[in-house]
Amino acid sequence: MLNSFQDLTTRFAQVASQPHQLTRNSNGEIGELFEELMVGKIVGNDRGADFAAINTEAKVHYGKTANTTVFTFAPTQGLSTKDFRAKHGKTTVRSGSVTYKGHTVNVSKDEVSIMIDGVAACGWKIAELKERIKIKMPNLAMVFATKHNPSQVTFDRMALCQKVIASRFINSIALGEVVIEHRGDRGIGFRAKPSVIETWFETVH
Helix, strand or coil: CCCHHHHHHHHHHHCCCEEEECCCCCCCCCHHHHHHHHHCCCCCCCCCCHHHCCEEEEEEECCCCCCCEECCCCCCEEECHHHHHHHHHHHHECCCCCCCCEEEECCCCEEEEEEEEEEEEEEEHHHHHHHHHHHHHEEEEEEEEEEECCCCCEEEEEEEEECCCCCCCHHHCCCCCCCEEEEEECCCCCEEEEEHHHHHEEEEE
């Protein structure tokens, strides 16, 4: 049980830089192992933060993938995830860049929209996105790991990010620092580099 940020820091120090065996074959196996090492069980939570007692989300970044998933969130405006896929297929978009299919992201005063040839196809109210990140990632343990072989991983370091500032997240979407990825049956994910995610918080240790 983690009851404080100090508990989290202490527990991480106990497992850091040691080889740990992976026993699952799933996309989230490294994150699940980290949760088990911290609190003794898998605590992935689609709505709130992973470590509820300290209101902290855990994200594990490893490998060559540049971006980390912040959260998934089905559109609340326009086409549903299913209908978007049926009409336009999968897509990966960001503000300031237009794909060969004519897809991009527009950020207005009140909404974030996925645009198709200049027309909003689906999107979210900015107030909804702010609320989503405040619920899902009020604080963040950003963990950097190395997968040494298919069955072994080390957790190398952790950045403890406290007090998310939701407006900074929205600013990153507008600047093209957040990728919005339609992943078919897995929903729509908001992804960004760890170095960008860390800038959304009041303090980082």
